Structure formats: structure tokens, C-alpha cells
Amino acid sequence: MDFTLDKLPVGTKARIAAVLGGGDSITRLMEMGLVTGSFIKIERTSPFGCPIAIRLKGASIAIRLSDARKVVLEALPA
Amino acid sequence: MTSIKAELVTIAVAGNPNAGKTTVFNTLAGARQKVANYPGVTVERKEAILRLPDGTQARLIDLPGCYSLTARSPEEQIAHDVLFGRIPDCPTPSLVLCVVDASNLERSLYLVTQFLDQGIPLAVILNMMDIAREKGVHLDPEKLSETLGCPVIPTVARTGEGMDRVREEAARLIHSQAVNGRALRPFIEELPSPIAEAVSRLASQLNGSTDGGANQRSRPEALWALLGNLEGDEAIRLPPLEVRLTRETLADFNLSTSDLRKQESEARYQYIGRILQTAGVRHEDHPHTLTERLDSVLLHPFIGPALFVAVFALLFQGIFAWAGPAMDAIDAFFGWLGGGIEAALPESLFRDLLVEGVLSGVGNTVIFLPQILILFFFLGLLEDSGYLARAAFLMDRLMSSIGLDGKAFIPLLSSFACAIPGIMATRTIPNRKDRLVTILIAPLMACSARLPVYVLLIGTVFAAEERVLGVFNLGGLVMFALYFSGILGAVLIAALFKKSILRGPKPVLLLELPTYKLPSLRGLGFLLWDKSLQFLKRAGTVILSVTILLWALLSFPRGSDLAHSWGGRLGHALAPVIEPLGFDWKIGVGLVSSFAAREVFVSTMGVIYGIGDEATEEDLSLREAMRAERRPGTDQPLYTPLVGFSLMLFYVFACQCMSTIAVARRETNSWRWPALMFAYMTVLAWSASFTVYQVGSLLGFE
Numbered sequence: 001m002d003f004t005l006d007k008l009p010v011g012t013k014a015r016i017a018a019v020l021g022g023g024d025s026i027t028r029l030m031e032m033g034l035v036t037g038s039f040i041k042i043e044r045t046s047p048f049g050c051p052i053a054i055r056l057k058g059a060s061i062a063i064r065l066s067d068a069r070k071v072v073l074e075a076l077p078a
Numbered sequence: 079m080t081s082i083k084a085e086l087v088t089i090a091v092a093g094n095p096n097a098g099k100t101t102v103f104n105t106l107a108g109a110r111q112k113v114a115n116y117p118g119v120t121v122e123r124k125e126a127i128l129r130l131p132d133g134t135q136a137r138l139i140d141l142p143g144c145y146s147l148t149a150r151s152p153e154e155q156i157a158h159d160v161l162f163g164r165i166p167d168c169p170t171p172s173l174v175l176c177v178v179d180a181s182n183l184e185r186s187l188y189l190v191t192q193f194l195d196q197g198i199p200l201a202v203i204l205n206m207m208d209i210a211r212e213k214g215v216h217l218d219p220e221k222l223s224e225t226l227g228c229p230v231i232p233t234v235a236r237t238g239e240g241m242d243r244v245r246e247e248a249a250r251l252i253h254s255q256a257v258n259g260r261a262l263r264p265f266i267e268e269l270p271s272p273i274a275e276a277v278s279r280l281a282s283q284l285n286g287s288t289d290g291g292a293n294q295r296s297r298p299e300a301l302w303a304l305l306g307n308l309e310g311d312e313a314i315r316l317p318p319l320e321v322r323l324t325r326e327t328l329a330d331f332n333l334s335t336s337d338l339r340k341q342e343s344e345a346r347y348q349y350i351g352r353i354l355q356t357a358g359v360r361h362e363d364h365p366h367t368l369t370e371r372l373d374s375v376l377l378h379p380f381i382g383p384a385l386f387v388a389v390f391a392l393l394f395q396g397i398f399a400w401a402g403p404a405m406d407a408i409d410a411f412f413g414w415l416g417g418g419i420e421a422a423l424p425e426s427l428f429r430d431l432l433v434e435g436v437l438s439g440v441g442n443t444v445i446f447l448p449q450i451l452i453l454f455f456f457l458g459l460l461e462d463s464g465y466l467a468r469a470a471f472l473m474d475r476l477m478s479s480i481g482l483d484g485k486a487f488i489p490l491l492s493s494f495a496c497a498i499p500g501i502m503a504t505r506t507i508p509n510r511k512d513r514l515v516t517i518l519i520a521p522l523m524a525c526s527a528r529l530p531v532y533v534l535l536i537g538t539v540f541a542a543e544e545r546v547l548g549v550f551n552l553g554g555l556v557m558f559a560l561y562f563s564g565i566l567g568a569v570l571i572a573a574l575f576k577k578s579i580l581r582g583p584k585p586v587l588l589l590e591l592p593t594y595k596l597p598s599l600r601g602l603g604f605l606l607w608d609k610s611l612q613f614l615k616r617a618g619t620v621i622l623s624v625t626i627l628l629w630a631l632l633s634f635p636r637g638s639d640l641a642h643s644w645g646g647r648l649g650h651a652l653a654p655v656i657e658p659l660g661f662d663w664k665i666g667v668g669l670v671s672s673f674a675a676r677e678v679f680v681s682t683m684g685v686i687y688g689i690g691d692e693a694t695e696e697d698l699s700l701r702e703a704m705r706a707e708r709r710p711g712t713d714q715p716l717y718t719p720l721v722g723f724s725l726m727l728f729y730v731f732a733c734q735c736m737s738t739i740a741v742a743r744r745e746t747n748s749w750r751w752p753a754l755m756f757a758y759m760t761v762l763a764w765s766a767s768f769t770v771y772q773v774g775s776l777l778g779f780e
């Protein structure tokens with residue numbers, strides 16, 4: 001079952017299945033490693049709910065919910 | 079000088095943000111650095127002469143920090159143009175030193191592989207090795223070097239470890255560019271379909287479009303053209319013919335720039351995966367424990383914001399209050415020096431020019447140093463330690479709701495103390511338009527120079543101690559209304575600019591939360607030195623000239639009193655324009671003279687009312703004298719609460735500060751933006767005072 005990054009519970013690891021849409025924001029995030037096959041985890045959300053801090057390729061980066069909705073994930077086998 | 083420079087080979091230092099590029103540059107270059115802007119843009123360029131171990135000298139330049147060479151922002155465009163030798167007086171580098179964060183290798187290789195595509199001589203500086211070890215990254219620099227086909231030098235720039243090898247390798251590489259074998263072909267030769275076909279097609283066409291000869295660079299050039307923005311104001315800088323060819327290629331292959339970027343990123347990361355595998359790099363992604371622990375507190379839903387407020391309250395307190403004694407001391411020093419000169423020289427025009435023009439112009443500049451030093455000291459600490467990124471993380475929601483970058487928070491907060499350091503701090507804002515909007519609205523924050531004006535006028539026209547609703551005191555309420563008007567004005571004006579001349583998409587959030595580090599004092603020293611020097615050199619000249627101009631306005635023709643000086647006549651001339659706001663010509667003179675700095679209004683009033691230029695805002699006799707002033711041609715008092723409020727509102731919005739204009743000129747590298755700033759603020763101030771005074775009068779207030 002596929003779901004998007006904004007639905008991923010904090011602290012759970014998943015794998016990126018696809019990145020939808022275009023635009024400056026999402027293509028820049030892809031350059032920072034938000035590409036198909038990468039493992040991803042939400043570390044925490046900001047106190048206002050957006051942005052969220054994700055762990056990606058060994059670094060923490062911030063991403064807004066509007067971009068998180070474009071990231072399709074596949075759950076990892078438990 | 080220029081001829082020597084032209085003969086030197088150029089070495090460029092490049093790297094991701096936060097990889098330690100500045101530290102590496104400073105270690106290599108030492109203290110003798112020149113800071114300039116790249117032509118036409120406000121991207122800083124640092125430059126130094128580097129003496130290599132074998133005695134050769136090279137010109138060391140730093141490239142703006144970026145994650146990729148795809149040209150979309152001014153920084154990326156510059157990095158790009160330098161590599162292709164398209165910047166005047168900056169030859170194509172003979173060697174690029176790419177600083178990467180070893181603890182973050184996979185992502186750093188993105189930029190490295192782009193440089194390798196370029197075919198330019200490259201050495202990878204594998205920095206932050208200490209953190210990589212701590213994080214449990216297993217990597218062998220030798221094997222990585224063999225895989226990439228370029229030298230890989232492990233360093234800890236902070237302690238200087240490995241930096242000698244960097245110098246040695248640099249000396250070796252600028253003489254012989256032999257590559258010591260490579261296990262993988264560059265990515266550009268392994269592009270997936272259909273990018274590969276598109277690149278080949280465009281490359282052959284670009285070759286034809288220039289001089290026809292086999293141009294080795296045309297493949298990377300074609301790739302960058304395909305990936306860059308072709309339109310908009312951050313479009314890649316290419317000849318129109320090449321833009322057309324690029325468009326046609328995209329259309330023929332039925333690709334959009336955005337599809338292409340996505341496919342390229344995916345493919346490049348797969349390629350990077352192969353590099354890591356070939357070089358046998360393994361990393362267990364242990365999060366940095368200290369960072370984890372600190373973040374669980376500093377980004378905690380409740381404690382995080384509370385600490386945020388505390389940190390910035392301290393910063394604000396620092397600029398607002400701690401700078402005070404130093405500024406007073408500077409003031410006293412220049413007063414003493416001026417007094418000394420006056421005593422030593424006979425009364426003359428020259429003496430006046432020297433003391434009241436030149437000396438006070440220098441004083442007017444130096445007076446800002448304490449605030450600039452304090453702000454950048456804190457900012458340097460916060461940035462170096464890694465907290466600044468967290469602050470932007472916390473503020474993004476709020477700032478982006480008014481269309482600004484999360485990083486605009488600090489410049490705007492600092493502007494409550496003084497817009498000068500505030501505007502200087504906008505450098506951290508990545509997007510050009512967001513930065514311009516922030517610069518334009520920064521002077522609307524009520525700076526500390528407005529306070530004396532408010533205090534004088536509130537004391538003159540209001541019964542400041544009077545209680546309102548039992549708890550508030552009237553003076554405090556008025557003060558609150560003034561501060562609030564400024565903020566409200568700023569929000570509205572920001573929205574206006576974002577919807578008109580500076581229209582752009584919501585700022586992209588490109589924010590990495592780096593590991594926390596202990597700030598380096600050496601780096602901080604460099605930063606403070608750099609900021610002070612630049613301010614003195616660039617803004618200082620404008621402030622000095624305007625001070626001399628203002629001095630001339632207020633002291634010619636010789637022997638006249640203030641009322642009959644040119645400035646006084648200007649005040650008279652202004653009278654019809656400001657009469658609808660409730661002001662008289664004396665206020666006009668005050669407005670003219672306070673262009674030097676807003677608080678000068680107080681001493682000007684002191685001179686006009688015969689109290690002397692030592693008058694302070696607390697001066698009761700000055701308040702008395704002002705209260706006794708009559709509206710011209712009547713026996714009604716001039717300074718009614720309505721006029722007082724109208725005047726204060728004028729100070730809220732008007733750009734009565736030459737130093738702000740000087741620093742905006744310096745930071746935007748053009749007179750256009752400061753001119754716009756002055757114009758919109760003056761119109762806004764006039765309209766606000768006009769509305770308040772006219773509507774107030776109609777409603778029967780006085």
C-alpha cells in the first residue's frame with residue numbers, strides 16, 4: 001500500500017517509491033537526495049506542524065507539507 | 079597589479095553550504111583577503127593570493143556555496159559562469175578544490191560528479207573527517223580517489239589537519255593535470271535515455287552555433303542548458319540562439335525542463351550509488367547523538383519556541399542596550415576630538431567643515447560599529463553552532479504566511495534596534511527577490527533612533543502618565559500604537575511588493591539542519607573583521623558625503639542663523655507640502671536635518687527653540703518651548719496631540735536616514751532599490767500623516 005510522506009508516522013522508516021509533480025521546490029529537494037529508492041524517516045515536525053524535518057541520505061533536511069504530499073512511499077517489511 | 083594577476087593561475091574553492099568551505103578558504107588564504115562582488119550581482123567574491131609550497135603563487139577565489147551547478151539562483155549562475163570562464167577578469171580556473179562533508183558523502187558527491195562532468199582539473203577535499211569517524215562512516219580516500227579519478231584529500235579544516243597536503247596537491251595539479259586512472263567513466267558519458275540523446279543532439283548543434291571546431295565542453299554545456307531555467311528573471315545566461323536551440327531540443331524530445339531535472343537527479347544518485355559501491359564506502363546512518371539530544375529540546379513543541387524567544391530576546395537586548403555605552407563612548411570621543419580641534423584652530427570655514435562635516439561624518443559611520451559587531455557576533459555564533467537553521471525551521475510557517483523566507487526573521491528583528499545591521503544580515507536569504515523585499519521593509523521596523531523623537535513628542539503633547547482603562551499608561555499605549563503601525567505597514571508593503579514588482583513563487587525552503595558544532599572563534603573573528611571593514615569602506619563614504627552636504631545646507635550662507643540657512647529655506651519651501659499634515663516650517667527644518675539620523679530632530683528643535691544643540695528628549699524646557707509654539711497666523715497651540723501623533727506617524731514610515739540608504743545601496747549594488755525605498759516610504763509617511771491629521775481634524779480631535 002502506497003502512501004505519501006505527510007502520512008508517515010514520526011520515527012518510522014520507509015522507502016521512496018516515486019516523486020510526483022515538478023516545480024523548483026521539488027526538483028531542488030531531489031538534488032538533495034529525495035529520489036526513488038532512498039530511505040526516509042521523519043525526525044520531527046515543527047511546533048506549527050509544518051515544515052517537518054526528515055532524515056535522508058545521512059542528513060537532516062526541512063521540507064514543507066506541500067512538498068511532502070508529492071512524495072509517494074512504500075512501507076518497509078516489518 | 080592587474081598584469082601580475084593575469085599571469086597567475088586561478089584556483090577556485092567550491093562546495094556545498096556547511097561543508098566547511100569558508101574555513102578551508104580562510105586557512106589557505108590567511109588574513110589577506112579581498113572581498114568584492116561578482117559583477118552586477120550581490121554575490122560576494124573573496125579572493126586572495128595563495129603561495130604554494132613550491133614557491134608558485136596562485137589566485138584563490140571562492141565560488142558561492144551550492145548543492146548543484148544547475149543555474150537557477152544568482153549563486154548557481156555565478157558558479158556556472160566562473161567554470162565556463164564567462165566572468166570578466168576571472169579566467170577559467172585551472173583547478174577546482176571541491177570541499178565536501180565526509181559525514182554526508184552521498185549527497186556531497188552530487189556536486190563532485192557535476193564537476194567531473196565538466197572535465198575540469200579537480201581535487202576533492204574530504205572535510206569533516208572527525209565527524210565522519212564519529213558517525214561510523216567507513217571510507218578509504220585512496221579507493222575513492224581511484225574510483226573518481228581525481229585526488230581525494232581527507233581533512234579536518236577546523237584543526238588544520240590535512241591542509242598541508244591540500245597545498246602540496248594544488249601545487250602538483252596546476253603543473254601536471256595527469257589523471258591517475260579512474261574506475262568509473264564520468265556521469266555525462268553514461269546518461270540514460272532520453273537525456274543522452276537530447277544532450278548529444280544539442281551538443282552538436284551548439285558546436286555548430288559557435289566556432290564549429292570539436293568543442294570538448296559542449297556535452298556538459300548542453301546538459302546545463304537543458305537543465306537551466308530558460309525564462310523568468312533567474313534564467314540561465316545564454317545567447318538567444320542557444321536558448322532557441324535548447325527549446326527546440328526539449329520540444330523534439332517531448333521533455334519539460336522539470337521532467338529532465340527529475341530524471342537527471344534520479345540517474346545521478348544511481349550513479350553515485352555505484353561510486354560508493356566501487357569505492358567500498360559504507361556508512362551506518364547513526365544520527366549524531368549530541369545533535370539528536372539537543373534537537374529533542376531545542377525543537378521540542380513547547381520548550382523549543384520558548385527557548386527561541388529567549389535566544390532572540392537576548393540578541394535584541396544585546397543590540398538595543400549593550401551597544402548603548404559603546405555608542406555613547408564613540409560619541410563622546412568624537413565630541414572631545416571636535417572640541418580639541420575647535421580650541422586649536424582659529425574660527426574659520428575650514429574648521430567648521432572639518433569638525434561639523436568631516437569629523438561628524440566619520441563619527442556618524444563609526445557609531446554603527448557596536449551594533450554591527452554585536453549582531454554579527456551573535457549571528458556568527460548561531461550560524462556556526464547550527465542553531466540558525468533551527469530558528470529558520472521554527473519560523474518558516476510564520477514568515478512564509480506573509481510571503482517571506484524563514485531567514486528574514488533575524489534581519490527584521492535586528493532592524494528594531496537598527497536597520498543598518500539588519501539590512502546587512504539579509505545576506506543569509508537565498509532568493510534574490512525575497513531578500514529585496516526584506517531589505518525594503520526593514521526600515522519600517524521601529525529602530526532605536528526613533529525613540530528619542532517619540533519620547534520628546536509624547537512628553538510634549540500627551541499627559542503620558544495618565545491611566546487608560548485603569549492599567550495602561552497613555553504614553554505606553556501611544557508608543558505601542560507606533561511600533562504596531564510600523565509592523566502592520568511592513569506586512570502590507572511586503573505583500574504589495576510580492577504581488578507586484580517582486581512577484582515570485584512562495585520562497586523555496588532549502589534548509590539543512592546541520593549537526594551542532596562548537597563555533598570557531600577564528601572564523602568568528604574573520605566574520606566580524608570582514609563585516610566592519612566592508613561597512614566602513616562602502617557605506618562610510620556615502621554617510622560621510624551626506625553629512626558634509628547636510629552641514630553645508632545648515633551652515634550656508636555664512637553667518638545666517640538656522641532659519642535663514644539653505645536648510646532653513648528648504649524647511650520654508652517644504653511648508654506648503656507639509657502643512658496639510660499639521661506641520662510648520664520649523665518641523666520642516668527638523669525633517670531635513672534628521673536625515674543625518676532621526677534623533678537629530680531633537681537637537682535641531684533645541685537649536686530652533688534656543689535651548690541649544692545639547693537638548694535631550696527628556697528636556698522639560700524644550701517641551702515647554704514647543705508647547706508655547708502657536709500655529710502660524712493664529713493663537714492656537716501648534717503641538718496638539720493630533721499634530722504630535724501625525725508627526726510621530728511620519729517618523730514611523732519615512733525613510734529619514736541616510737545610513738539606511740547607504741547600506742541598502744551597498745547591499746543591492748544599485749541605486750534603484752534605495753531610491754524605491756526612499757520614494758515609497760516618503761509617500762507612505764505623507765499619506766499616513768495626511769489621513770490622520772485631516773480625518774482627525776474633521777472628527778473634531780485636536
Ligand SMILES: Nc1nc2c(ncn2[C@@H]2O[C@H](COP(=O)(O)OP(=O)(O)OP(=O)(O)O)[C@@H](O)[C@H]2O)c(=O)[nH]1
Pocket residue numbers: 093094095096097098099100101102143205206207208209233234235236237462463595596597598601
Ligand atoms: N568538526 C569539524 N567542524 C568543522 C570542520 N570544518 C569546518 N567546521 C565547522 O563547520 C562549520 C561550518 O563551516 P564553514 O566554513 O562556515 O562552512 P561553509 O561551507 O563555508 O558554510 P557556508 O558559510 O554556509 O557556505 C563551522 O562551525 C566550522 O568551524 C571540520 O573539519 N570538522
